[in-house]
Amino acid sequence: MAVKVYGKPQAVCPQRVMHCLVEKGVPFELVLVDIDAMEHKRPEYMEKHPFGQVPFIADGDFELFESRAIVRYFAAKYADRGPNLLGRTPEERAKVEQWLDVEAINYSPCAFAIVFNLFLLPIRGLPGNKGEAVAAIEKLDKILEPYEKQLARTKYLAGDEFTLADLTHIPVTRYVVEHCGLAYILDDKPHAKAWWEDVSSRPAWKKVMSFVASGASFYAP
Numbered sequence: 001m002a003v004k005v006y007g008k009p010q011a012v013c014p015q016r017v018m019h020c021l022v023e024k025g026v027p028f029e030l031v032l033v034d035i036d037a038m039e040h041k042r043p044e045y046m047e048k049h050p051f052g053q054v055p056f057i058a059d060g061d062f063e064l065f066e067s068r069a070i071v072r073y074f075a076a077k078y079a080d081r082g083p084n085l086l087g088r089t090p091e092e093r094a095k096v097e098q099w100l101d102v103e104a105i106n107y108s109p110c111a112f113a114i115v116f117n118l119f120l121l122p123i124r125g126l127p128g129n130k131g132e133a134v135a136a137i138e139k140l141d142k143i144l145e146p147y148e149k150q151l152a153r154t155k156y157l158a159g160d161e162f163t164l165a166d167l168t169h170i171p172v173t174r175y176v177v178e179h180c181g182l183a184y185i186l187d188d189k190p191h192a193k194a195w196w197e198d199v200s201s202r203p204a205w206k207k208v209m210s211f212v213a214s215g216a217s218f219y220a221p
Ligand SMILES: N[C@@H](CCC(=O)N[C@@H](CS)C(=O)NCC(=O)O)C(=O)O
Pocket: 011, 012, 013, 014, 035, 040, 052, 053, 054, 055, 065, 066, 067, 068
């Protein structure tokens, strides 16, 4: 039975999970949970995800929520398929975990504040908070300075191989760069810019984008 990914395909967190599955060549079914229609707060969905968010996955009888826990699970389950996304030694794994924490704790909340105010509210006809957006842009610019230093030393965040540390950044960064007009934020950070060009042109990520645009419910490699 194919893995089921519950979520709205345009949302950042389900995209993180779909990207991991595509990197690993794992087929999946997307079960639409329309967060704009508040389907994620319906009692039957909240039985699956007690915090009422997307994504949620079912892999046979095994069920899980939290996008980063889900990608860790699939990266471990399919360690012998596709790219190694977790690191091979305890030291490599620790570096991957370090950058996964940076992404979850420092980077994404700040990037999300930008996307929320400059994209998600405006497309719903609501005014974004410009002050909050400007403060978040300044903060993101500072957060990217250690990224630039790291990416001057290694090709990817956790070393010279693409891992979950890079993958988890991609969906929200795409919204920042492509939908909020902020590509310029990387202009004075040549290594971070080259990293973004590299990770955002990965064939698996492009397949995710085509899948989302197609409106399809099933992905098969
Ligand atoms: N930490 C959670 C965050 C999940 C999350 O914020 N999902 C968003 C979509 S990307 C959502 O469900 N938004 C609707 C809501 O929170 O009510 C994860 O990574 O899965």
